[in-house]
Amino acid sequence: MERARRLANRALLRRLLAAATAESPAAPSRGISTLAKGSRPRAPPRPAPHQYTTGRRPVSASALQPSDTFPRRHNSATPAEQAAMASECGFGTVDALIDATVPAAIRAPEMRFSGRFDAGFTESEMIEHMQRLAAMNRAYKSFIGMGYYNTHVPAVILRNLMENPAWYTQYTPYQAEIAQGRLESLLNYQTMVADLTGLPMSNASLLDEATAAAEAMAIGDVCGVLVQYPGTEGEVLDYAEFVRDAHAHGVKVVMATDLLALTSLRPPGEIGADIAVGSAQRFGVPMGYGGPHAAFLATSQEYKRLMPGRIIGVSVDSSGKPALRMAMQTREQHIRRDKATSNICTAQALLANMAAMYAVYHGPEGLKAIADRVHGLAGTFAHGLKKLGTVTVQELPFFDTVKVKVADANAIAQEACKNEMNLRVVDATTITVAFDETTTLEDVDKLFKVFNGGKPVNFTAESLVSEVSSSIPSSLVRKSPYLTHPIFNMYHTEHELLRYLHKLQSKDLSLCHSMIPLGSCTMKLNATVEMMPVTYPNFANMHPFAPTDQAAGYHEMFDDLGDLLCKITGFDSFSLQPNAGASGEYAGLMVIRAYHRARGDYHRDVCIIPVSAHGTNPASAAMCGMKIVAVGTDSKGNINIEELRKAAEANKDNLAALMVTYPSTHGVYEEGIDEICMIIHENGGQVYMDGANMNAQVGLTSPGFIGADVCHLNLHKTFCIPHGGGGPGMGPIGVKKHLAPFLPSHPVITTGGFPLPEKTDPLGTISAAPWGSALILPISYTYIAMMGSKGLTDASKIAILNANYMTKRLEKHYPVLFRGVNGTVAHEFIIDLRGFKTTAGIEPEDVAKRLMDYGFHAPTMSWPVPGTLMIEPTESESKAELDRFCDALISIREEIAEIESGKADVNNNVLKSAPHPPQLLMSDSWTKPYSREYAAFPAAWLRGAKFWPTTCRVDNVYGDRNLICTLQQGSQVAEEAAAATA
Structure with a gap:
C-alpha cells in the first residue's frame, strides 16, 4: 500500500510539472533538477512588465509597492467601505457624490505637486528625510537670551507628556467632566504664574511673550507703560518709585518679566505693577526656533472680565463636590464679537502643562537652586571678564545676562561661532551673554578664551566661584514664599511624577479613546511619524535668532512647505509667522489694510462679515480698527447675496474687506461663493477667507481658485498639528501676488513670505519669533509630504x-x-x-x-x-x-x-x-x-x-459667580495630594 501511495504521488507530481511546462515552455521545471553535472543553468526569461510569475500565480505591481505607504493609514475607509457608504448615500461612486456636492463652477484642475512630493514619501523615507533636514541644522550653544533659553526638558515630562498622545490629542476642555486632568494641570500653571508674579489672577497661557504684551497694553482704554524686568540687556532696575509716580498720574504699569528670575527677584505684584506678562519657555520647553511656548498674563481682580485667553476656574458639580472648568470669561470675548478687546480663542495648553509639570517636578527649592546656579554662572563670567581687564562689564545689577562693552563685537561673535557658541551682538561695541540651566563651568571657560581673542586665560571659572557674590541689591531680593501648595512639594521623584501624570491623563478623553466629532475643529489623526521630528535635538534646540546659516534644514523645510501650501491654496506667497488661527485672521486683515494704505486708501476701513461667522472674525476686524457691517443668511443658511451686494455697493468708497468661511459654517458648499468674491472686488474690497474648513477644499478647489485674496490656515485642523488640550496651533496666511509685499516681517531677522516677493513693504511683526511656532511646522510638512x-x-x-x-x-x-x-x-x-x-x-x-x-x-x-x-x-x-x-x-x-x-x-x-x-x-x-x-x-x-x-x-x-483661578490650601485637590503621600 505504501508503494502504491508513492507511485500515485509521483504520477501527480509528473502531471503538475507537465502542466507547468505547457503553460510556460521556456521555464525550467521546479523541484527536480534536469541539469547535467557541471552545466550552467539558463537564466529564466524576463517577466512581462509589472508582473512576475511564480508557478501559476501572477504577482501584481501593487503587491511590490512599499509596505509603509501613508495615505492608506490616514484615510481610514477601505475601498470596499467607501463604495458601500457612497451607495448608502444614494450614489454609485464616491466621485459621483463629490460631483453632486462641490459646485462645478469652483472645481479646480487636478492638484499636482512637483518632484518627489507628488507621489508622497513613505513613512521610512520621511523619517530619513527629516533626519537629513535636522542634520543640516547646527544647534550651537546659545547665549543670545532675549526671552529664549536652553532648558533641560525632564525626560519623564518629555516622554509622558510632550510625546504622549493621551496629552497631545486632547481637545480644548469645553466638556469639563471629561477634562479634569488637564484642567488641574492648567490650574497648577495659573497658580505657578500667580505665585511667582505676586498677582492674584492668571490666565491659562497666551501665544507668546510679545503678543501677551500687546494684549496687556490693550486691556484698558489707557493702559500706560510697559517696562522690562529684567531687561533684555540684562539690567535689573528698581521700578518701585516709577510705578508709584505712574499710578499717581492715573497710568497703569505692565511689567514683562521672567519666571525663573522671580524666584530670586521681588515680584511685580509687590512692586505695584498692574499686569505682568512673559514666557514660561525656560520652564522645560524647548526653544524650537521660536515656539510654541506658553506665554502668561497675570493681573489683579480688577481686570478679570477684560483678560484675554482662557481662565481655568474652580466650581462644583451636581453632587456638590469641587470640580474644575473654563470660566465664563473665556467665552465672553467671542460673545462680544466686535466689542471684544481680544480675538484670542486658543492657548498653548500643551506647553503650559509642560511648564507647570516642570515646576511641580522641581518644586520651589529646585527652581530656586536652578536660578541661583544661573545667576552664579553669570556672576562668575562677569568677575572673570573684569579680571581679564580687556573689556568693560556693565555695573548695573543683573540676573542671568551680562552686558559687555568691547572693541569689536562682530569679531568676538565670530570667534564664539568657531567654538559653536552664539552671542548677541547689540551694536558694534556691545555684546550680551545670557546664561541658562544648561550652561556649565566649562562653557564659561570657553567664553573667557573667546573674549581673550582666542587665547587661553590663566584662571578657570571654577577657581573664581568663591570670589563671586550676588549682584542683586537687597531691595530687590525676593523674601516672600511661593509655590507653597502641596502639589508643588510632593512629586519630586520621577516615579511620583510619572504616577501623577498618568493619574491626570486617565481623567481625560482624547483621540486615544474615541473620535472627537467637533464641527469646524477637525480632530483628525496626528500620526506618530508626523510627531517624531518635533523632539529631534537639532530642531528642538535652535534659538530663533541664531544665524540663519545654522538653520539650513529649517529653511529648506520652510521653502518646501511654503511651495506646497501655495499649490494647495492657489495663492502666490505664504507667511509662516502667525502662530494661531486668530493671529492668522489678524495678520490677514492687517495685510489688506497695509495694501489699501500703500495705495493711498486710508479711508477703506469697512469689513463685511456674515452673521454666521466665527466670533473671532468680528473681533479680529475690530482689533484692526475696521468697522463691521453684518449681513444675514437666507432660509437655507447661505449668505444672502442680495443683502451682501447692497452692503458692498453702499460702502464701496470705504470697503476694505469681506470675511467669509468656505464651505460655510453651516457645512454647505454655497453655490454663489465666486459671485460673492466678484461683488467685493467690483466694489474695491479684498476677500479674506477663513481657512477653518480647508479640510473640505484640499485637492477639490482652493481659496485662490475661488477668488479669495488672503486666507489663513489652521494647521492644527486640516494639516494635523494636534490640539494639545487647547493648543498649540498655527495660522500661516497665504496671499495673492499683489498682497505678497505686505506680509509680516521681523526686526531681528528679516523675513517675509515663501517664496519671497521682489519688493516688500511689510506690515510689521505679528509674532515674537520670525517664523512663529516653527517647531510644530514639521508635523504639517510631513503630513503633506507623505500624503502626496x-x-x-x-x-x-x-x-x-x-x-x-x-x-x-x-x-x-x-x-x-x-x-x-x-x-x-x-x-x-x-x-x-x-x-x-x-x-x-x-x-x-x-x-x-x-x-x-x-x-x-x-x-x-x-x-x-x-x-x-x-x-x-x-x-x-x-x-x-x-x-x-x-x-x-x-x-x-x-x-x-x-x-x-x-x-x-x-x-x-x-x-x-x-x-x-x-x-x-x-x-x-x-x-x-x-x-x-x-x-x-x-x-x-x-x-x-x-x-x-x-x-x-x-x-x-x-x-462664574465665585471665580477662583488658583489652587487653594485645604481644597479637595490639596487634600487628595496630601492623602496620596500619607
Whole structure:
C-alpha cells in the first residue's frame, strides 16, 4: 500500500510539472533538477512588465509597492467601505457624490505637486528625510537670551507628556467632566504664574511673550507703560518709585518679566505693577526656533472680565463636590464679537502643562537652586571678564545676562561661532551673554578664551566661584514664599511624577479613546511619524535668532512647505509667522489694510462679515480698527447675496474687506461663493477667507481658485498639528501676488513670505519669533509630504463621504439642517435638537453630557445655530467608529423618545442626570428611576472598554459667580495630594 501511495504521488507530481511546462515552455521545471553535472543553468526569461510569475500565480505591481505607504493609514475607509457608504448615500461612486456636492463652477484642475512630493514619501523615507533636514541644522550653544533659553526638558515630562498622545490629542476642555486632568494641570500653571508674579489672577497661557504684551497694553482704554524686568540687556532696575509716580498720574504699569528670575527677584505684584506678562519657555520647553511656548498674563481682580485667553476656574458639580472648568470669561470675548478687546480663542495648553509639570517636578527649592546656579554662572563670567581687564562689564545689577562693552563685537561673535557658541551682538561695541540651566563651568571657560581673542586665560571659572557674590541689591531680593501648595512639594521623584501624570491623563478623553466629532475643529489623526521630528535635538534646540546659516534644514523645510501650501491654496506667497488661527485672521486683515494704505486708501476701513461667522472674525476686524457691517443668511443658511451686494455697493468708497468661511459654517458648499468674491472686488474690497474648513477644499478647489485674496490656515485642523488640550496651533496666511509685499516681517531677522516677493513693504511683526511656532511646522510638512497630491485629494473626498454617510444614518432620527442643492452636505453637518426642548425638556447640553456615558466627546454644541450639534467626522475615522458614534446618538434619541412618551420622567431621567461617574454609581443610595447598569452601560461595546467621566455635571454658573483661578490650601485637590503621600 505504501508503494502504491508513492507511485500515485509521483504520477501527480509528473502531471503538475507537465502542466507547468505547457503553460510556460521556456521555464525550467521546479523541484527536480534536469541539469547535467557541471552545466550552467539558463537564466529564466524576463517577466512581462509589472508582473512576475511564480508557478501559476501572477504577482501584481501593487503587491511590490512599499509596505509603509501613508495615505492608506490616514484615510481610514477601505475601498470596499467607501463604495458601500457612497451607495448608502444614494450614489454609485464616491466621485459621483463629490460631483453632486462641490459646485462645478469652483472645481479646480487636478492638484499636482512637483518632484518627489507628488507621489508622497513613505513613512521610512520621511523619517530619513527629516533626519537629513535636522542634520543640516547646527544647534550651537546659545547665549543670545532675549526671552529664549536652553532648558533641560525632564525626560519623564518629555516622554509622558510632550510625546504622549493621551496629552497631545486632547481637545480644548469645553466638556469639563471629561477634562479634569488637564484642567488641574492648567490650574497648577495659573497658580505657578500667580505665585511667582505676586498677582492674584492668571490666565491659562497666551501665544507668546510679545503678543501677551500687546494684549496687556490693550486691556484698558489707557493702559500706560510697559517696562522690562529684567531687561533684555540684562539690567535689573528698581521700578518701585516709577510705578508709584505712574499710578499717581492715573497710568497703569505692565511689567514683562521672567519666571525663573522671580524666584530670586521681588515680584511685580509687590512692586505695584498692574499686569505682568512673559514666557514660561525656560520652564522645560524647548526653544524650537521660536515656539510654541506658553506665554502668561497675570493681573489683579480688577481686570478679570477684560483678560484675554482662557481662565481655568474652580466650581462644583451636581453632587456638590469641587470640580474644575473654563470660566465664563473665556467665552465672553467671542460673545462680544466686535466689542471684544481680544480675538484670542486658543492657548498653548500643551506647553503650559509642560511648564507647570516642570515646576511641580522641581518644586520651589529646585527652581530656586536652578536660578541661583544661573545667576552664579553669570556672576562668575562677569568677575572673570573684569579680571581679564580687556573689556568693560556693565555695573548695573543683573540676573542671568551680562552686558559687555568691547572693541569689536562682530569679531568676538565670530570667534564664539568657531567654538559653536552664539552671542548677541547689540551694536558694534556691545555684546550680551545670557546664561541658562544648561550652561556649565566649562562653557564659561570657553567664553573667557573667546573674549581673550582666542587665547587661553590663566584662571578657570571654577577657581573664581568663591570670589563671586550676588549682584542683586537687597531691595530687590525676593523674601516672600511661593509655590507653597502641596502639589508643588510632593512629586519630586520621577516615579511620583510619572504616577501623577498618568493619574491626570486617565481623567481625560482624547483621540486615544474615541473620535472627537467637533464641527469646524477637525480632530483628525496626528500620526506618530508626523510627531517624531518635533523632539529631534537639532530642531528642538535652535534659538530663533541664531544665524540663519545654522538653520539650513529649517529653511529648506520652510521653502518646501511654503511651495506646497501655495499649490494647495492657489495663492502666490505664504507667511509662516502667525502662530494661531486668530493671529492668522489678524495678520490677514492687517495685510489688506497695509495694501489699501500703500495705495493711498486710508479711508477703506469697512469689513463685511456674515452673521454666521466665527466670533473671532468680528473681533479680529475690530482689533484692526475696521468697522463691521453684518449681513444675514437666507432660509437655507447661505449668505444672502442680495443683502451682501447692497452692503458692498453702499460702502464701496470705504470697503476694505469681506470675511467669509468656505464651505460655510453651516457645512454647505454655497453655490454663489465666486459671485460673492466678484461683488467685493467690483466694489474695491479684498476677500479674506477663513481657512477653518480647508479640510473640505484640499485637492477639490482652493481659496485662490475661488477668488479669495488672503486666507489663513489652521494647521492644527486640516494639516494635523494636534490640539494639545487647547493648543498649540498655527495660522500661516497665504496671499495673492499683489498682497505678497505686505506680509509680516521681523526686526531681528528679516523675513517675509515663501517664496519671497521682489519688493516688500511689510506690515510689521505679528509674532515674537520670525517664523512663529516653527517647531510644530514639521508635523504639517510631513503630513503633506507623505500624503502626496492624490492622498490629500482623497482625504477631502473621504471627509465629505463620511459626513454624508453619517447624515444618512442620522436623518431618520434627527432633523438635519442645511444641505447643498443636491441634498448633500460638505465635510460637516448640523443636527437640530431644538424641538426636544418642547417635547421632552431636553437641551443640547443634556445630549452632550449623555454622550460621555457612551464614551464620546460631544460635537460642537449650539454653534453656529443655537440648540444644535455640528458634527465633523474627518477622513481618518474608520467606518466602524462612525457607526459606533451614530449608534450612540440613535440610542440617545430612543432615550429622548421615552421621555416624550411618558415612560421616563421629564425632570429626572438619564439625560438630565448625565454624566454618571463611578462615585455616583457606587454610592450607597440610588434614587434614580432607572438602573445603575442602564446609566453606565447603555451600549454593549462599553462592557469591553469603558471611559469614565470623573465628575458629575459641572455647575458653570456657580463657578462664574465665585471665580477662583488658583489652587487653594485645604481644597479637595490639596487634600487628595496630601492623602496620596500619607
